[in-house]
Amino acid sequence: MSPLGRYYALARKKLADGGWPHPLPAKCHPLGCYTSAPMPVDEAAFKLAMSHFASGVTVVTTEVEGKAFGMTVASFASLSLHPPLVLICIEKTVKTHEAIGAAGKFGVSILSSEQQAISARFASRSEDKFSGIELRRGELGVPLISGALTTLECSVYDQFPGGDHSIFLGEVVAIHTTEGTPLVYFRSGYREARPVAAHSSGSNIFRGRSPSIFLPVTSAEIRAIQCCTCRTDRISSSQNARSFPDSLGD
DSSP states (O other): OOHHHHHHHHHHHHHHTTOOSSOOOSEEETTEEESSOOOOOOHHHHHHHHHTSOEEOEEEEEEETTEEEEEEEOOEEEEETTTTEEEEEEETTSHHHHHHHHHSEEEEEEOBTTOHHHHHHHHSOOSOTTTTOOEEEOTTOOEEETTOSEEEEEEEEEEEEETTEEEEEEEEEEEEEOOOOBOEEETTEEEEEOOOOTTOOSOOOEEEEOTTOOOOOOHHHHHHHTTOSOOOSSOOOOGGGSOOSSOSOO
8 A cells, every 4th residue: 555545544533532632634635745736837838739729620509598699619528338428628707608508408519620719709708609600400409510621419417516617517418510621720810721741751741821811711722631630539638738719708
C-alpha cells in the first residue's frame, strides 16, 4: 500500500475509534498532499495553450415554449457508443444554458467550411441570431442549421458541473449527415483543411483565414479537400478558453 493509502487507512481507523488528532490534508495530488491550493495557471497562458488545439465548429440549439436559443460551441465530443452519447460544455451565464436544462433536449449542427458567417452570428450576443438563417426541424423539434455537415438531435441524458461551465450529456436520437468539408478553428481564426500526403512530414495543413474576413471557398478547392485527413469527427476543446469572433454565448 502506498504511503497515502496507509495514511487514509489509519485515518479511517482513528475516526472509527472516536477521533483523529490531526486534520486530513485539504488537497491531494499524485505527487503528494498539500494543505493549500497550488498556484493557478495564468489565464492568458491557458487561453493561448488551448488555442493550439484545432477543432471543428458547432452550433448548439434548443427551443423552450416556442422560443429558439443557440450559440457557437467548440466544446463538443462523442462520449459513448452504447448508448450513443455526446457531450457539450456550456457557460453557466448564457441563456442557452438555462434553456437546455428547461427543454431537456438540444441539437448540434457541425458546420461546413462555407458557414463561417453562421458561426460568427451565433458567437455574437445578438438578440436575433436566427434571423435569415435557414433552419429545419428534426424528430425532437429543435431548430437545426440547414447545410451543416452533420446534425445530431439529443435528449439530455445527464448534467454535471464543470467550473464556470456545465457539462451536458446528450443521448443521440437522430442523425443527418451530408458530404462536405469542415469549418476548422485554430489560433483564434478560421482555417481551411488541406490534404496531407502519407509520405509528407512537417506539412502545413492549414491556410489561415482572418476571423473577421470570410473568404469564399471555391468549388475547385472543395473538390481538392474531399480526401482531407483533418475531418473533425470528434471535437474537444475549452469553449471558455478559445475566443471566437465577438463573444460566445447569448
